Amino acid sequence: MARTRRHNPHAVSPWPFVGMAGMACAFFLYAASGLLAPWWAVVVLLLVWLVLLVVATRWWTPHPAWVPWVAVFAVLVWFAAMNAGGAWLGWTA
Template identity: 70%
Template sequence: MTKPGRRPRGHPDVSPWPFVGMAGMACAFFLYAASGLVAPWWAVVALLVVWVLLFVVACAWWSLHPRWVPGLAVAAVLFWFAVVTAGGAFLDWNA
């Protein structure tokens, strides 16, 4: 039995950052999936392929670089914003 406030040996600390990052990736998914409101179908498919690739990277970084996963989620949202903004400005995507 261990004393209160102490962790038993052999149990590493669990970092909250990958969980935060995956929550951010879930938020980014909804942005990517809802892009069909302003983008053509082929752009939505391309955006979802990019999101899946970013999700695979986030899963790989879960244990290797747990503090990088939230940054990847932020990068995913910024990438989505840049693509949708550029598509609206240069390719005349609109709602």
């Protein structure tokens, strides 16, 4: 007979840790944007990343499964900003 585990409400979810690791990876993308974007765009992007980090931190306990999606959103925002800046504002390396 197979054993079933009981649900432990005090168990620690791994998803916030995964999300924060993703936010750390996204930070390096945002910080290295100076290779392509002007300084003012890097400042704006880092402020956006900081806001997303605050959101991820605030969702740590109430919505732990949502935190990795914040990191995915951060990477998508960075990718969109870099492509839009290159296409419409002429940012070049």
